[in-house]
Amino acid sequence: MKFNKLFLCLCVGFAFTVETLHAQTCTTIANGDWSDASTWSCTGGVRNPPVGTWNGVELIINHDIYIGNNDVINMSFSSTMSKLTITSGSTLVFRSNSQLRLPSGSQVVLEEGAEIYAANNSRSTLIEIGGNGVWGRDCEAEGCTNGVLTGPGTMDENSNPNDPLPVDLLFFDANLIGNNVQLRWATTSEYNNSHFIIEKAGANLQFSEAGRIEGVGDSDVLLNYSFTDRSPISGVSYYRLVQVDLDGSTEISRTVAIHSSFINAGVKIFPNPSVGGSISLEYYHPEVNSLKVTYMDATGRVVYKEEVTEPIGSRVELGKDINLEKGLYEVHILLDNLVYVKRLLVN
Known part of the structure; x- marks a missing residue:
């Protein structure tokens, strides 16, 4: 099982900013060309169409979208984008000599039944994330091809398209409930998953174990988990998951941060x-x-x-x-x- 490596801060002081960013999306409203503004509906004052140094957070494809002949959608310098989601039954098609470049740290998420495929595309890499080719005939991963990608699955800058693209950790977040911190996460697939270790740290970022939750071994369905820390660290505290396989190998999740000093006061x-x-x-x-x-x-x-x-x-x-x-x-x-x-x- 492999976690996508991202960093997420959920500090109370930034709660309004986080809420605003989630509203900065572009969603398709019709089948058509990615570069055509009439294909998209955008919220939060972000640029439409989503090209260049895009100033939004998430793109959602709900239709059959294509990147036109010789068109390079270069969003690699966007400092805000985090995810492109292709929903169930939707497609993203790369026409001749087209390419999509996304910034480091972003993900491409394919829901069940979503597809990405190339139509007579001659480029060596069709999708790049953080400068790394993750899909195409000659991208960095061993045995890389431009074969059809079918969801569910995710790609990040470290992905190998030759693998079955499991969507592992769907989300990991932290919320203050009274004087406790509740951690929630979900997986959409698990392979040889023994257990999760929940770790926390203070401002010095010296992590220690706060608890354990058992995994289920193998699963291809959505599983929800939660853990409540009843003795959180005052001020800013950091949490992360360590996923442990049956063979003892581990993967560390993104880190979430939360500020508890103002809760129930003021x-x-x-x-x-x-x-x-x-x-x-x-x-x-x-x-x-x-x-x-x-x-x-x-x-x-x-x-x-x-x-x-x-x-x-x-x-x-x-x-x-x-x-x-x-x-x-x-x-x-x-x-x-x-x-x-x-x-x-x-x-």
Whole structure:
């Protein structure tokens, strides 16, 4: 089993930035030419069509898209792009002498039934990531060909297209739940997977074991895992997974970072418990310009959202029109770029 090697920071201080970046996408809306702006719909003010030094994060192909004759889509200098996803039943076709160049650290993800293929393409490498040829007749990997690629699978700059392209670690993230850090990850395939070791570190980046979760050996279905660290390091802490094969070989995942020092401090909601109506939020941060609040029930379902964009004082009334049922809720509060999580009991 092999992890894709990326670094991801989920610091609370950057939560607003992360949310904004995820909105910076281009998604196909019709079959057609990659270089034609009418093929794409882009959000977050990113460039359309996605070519050159593109300023978005993710591309999503939901149709049959081609790169035209002699067309080189060179996005290798983009500093923001992280992923190209080709969804189930969609195709990306390379016509004569065409090529796609992506930046280092990015991935090409093929969902089940997605395809990439060449139509009389004479180039030696058709897809390059970080300057490394990962698909084409003469790319760097031994035995490399320009044969049809069929999902599910992923490619990064270290991929060997001669392999069956397993999609291994789908995601790995960290979230603050009360005073605990909850780690979640998922795999879409596993081969000889013995177990996962969860490691954590403080600012010195000296990792130590925080726990273990057993793997399933071999699997070709989606598997979800979680681990709760009930004694997180104050301030910035870092987490990573060490995946251990049955033969003892290991792979290390991307690293996630999270800041816990502000959680459950600096904000207060009341009354708590409540009767299901409006609550007041009080906080101790000057010059707050934006506020977003999300209520989630015990199943994780979003039951209410509210946003305030004009400058606000240190207290605001929320949920004037809601009537929550009895139960325990999580209230996720985003003040400018700081995130807080509070629990609300409704009697």
